[in-house]
Amino acid sequence: xxxxxxxxxxxxxxxxxxxxxxxxxxxxxxxxxxxxxxxxxxxxxxxxxxxxxxxxxxxxxxxxxxxxxxxxxxxxxxxxxxxxxxxxxxxxxxxxxxxxxxxxxxxxxxxxxxxxxxxxxxxxxxxxxxxxxxxxxxxxxxxxxxxxxxxxxxxx
Numbered sequence: 001x002x003x004x005x006x007x008x009x010x011x012x013x014x015x016x017x018x019x020x021x022x023x024x025x026x027x028x029x030x031x032x033x034x035x036x037x038x039x040x041x042x043x044x045x046x047x048x049x050x051x052x053x054x055x056x057x058x059x060x061x062x063x064x065x066x067x068x069x070x071x072x073x074x075x076x077x078x079x080x081x082x083x084x085x086x087x088x089x090x091x092x093x094x095x096x097x098x099x100x101x102x103x104x105x106x107x108x109x110x111x112x113x114x115x116x117x118x119x120x121x122x123x124x125x126x127x128x129x130x131x132x133x134x135x136x137x138x139x140x141x142x143x144x145x146x147x148x149x150x151x152x153x154x155x156x
Contacts, residue, residue, distance in 0.1 A: 002027075009035070055090035056083050062097060067106050075108055088115055092123075 005011040010032040015025040060079060064071055071079070082088045096114040100106070 059090045059093050059097070062094060063108075063111075066097060066101050078108055078112070082112075082115065086115070086119075088119075092118065 012028045012031050013025050015023050018024050096111045099114055100111045
């Protein structure tokens with residue numbers, strides 16, 4: 001049993017000499033711990049890749065829903081390049097889609113121009129986009145306003 005664990009690389013038997021000069025052997029589970037740690041790292045990276053793929057899939061579905069039609073293979077390729085070649089985050093692409101829909105421009109070229117414009121302005125995260133910043137700014141301005149009396153002063 002122990003021999004099979006050693007052969008599989010889960011157990012080792014290192015030896016050393018103690019203070020009296022005698023050789024002492026002990027069982028070490030360090031190889032097992034190293035394998036578990038490497039599996040954990042692989043699992044974390046695969047979970048991250050799955051989550052990223054899920055977010056990217058959501059972007060494809062959102063674009064199809066907003067455009068009201070199926071995307072062509074060329075459009076799929078262009079959107080995939082946003083993630084693979086241009087390295088845009090899915091949340092940023094979603095924000096660009098929302099911006100295009102608000103402007104009633106149902107075109108991937110329009111979305112691409114928005115993304116390129118944001119990239120030039122170094123806006124790479126979803127919370128850096130202008131629409132989110134405008135919303136934050138509006139809320140800040142609304143809090144700075146004095147209270148408005150609700151009297152009917154015109155009818156007096």
